[in-house]
Amino acid sequence: MHTFNDIGIRTKILSVVVISLILNSIVAVVVYWGILASLEREDEVTFTHEIITLTDDLLLQW
Numbered sequence: 001m002h003t004f005n006d007i008g009i010r011t012k013i014l015s016v017v018v019i020s021l022i023l024n025s026i027v028a029v030v031v032y033w034g035i036l037a038s039l040e041r042e043d044e045v046t047f048t049h050e051i052i053t054l055t056d057d058l059l060l061q062w
Contacts, residue, residue, distance in 0.1 A: 004012075
């Protein structure tokens with residue numbers, strides 16, 4: 001910790017900005033993966049709903 005006190009203010013500010021950008025990028029990637037997973041689940045639910053509707057239609061024709 002003593003070495004952190006020896007560095008200049010410019011280096012301290014730059015290191016905080018870089019750490020913030022890295023964390024922001026990580027959060028953005030995780031959110032993007034979450035959105036992709038959500039869209040995939042939505043497609044599966046839509047497909048399942050179509051199958052159920054078609055099955056109901058077949059049962060009603062009897």
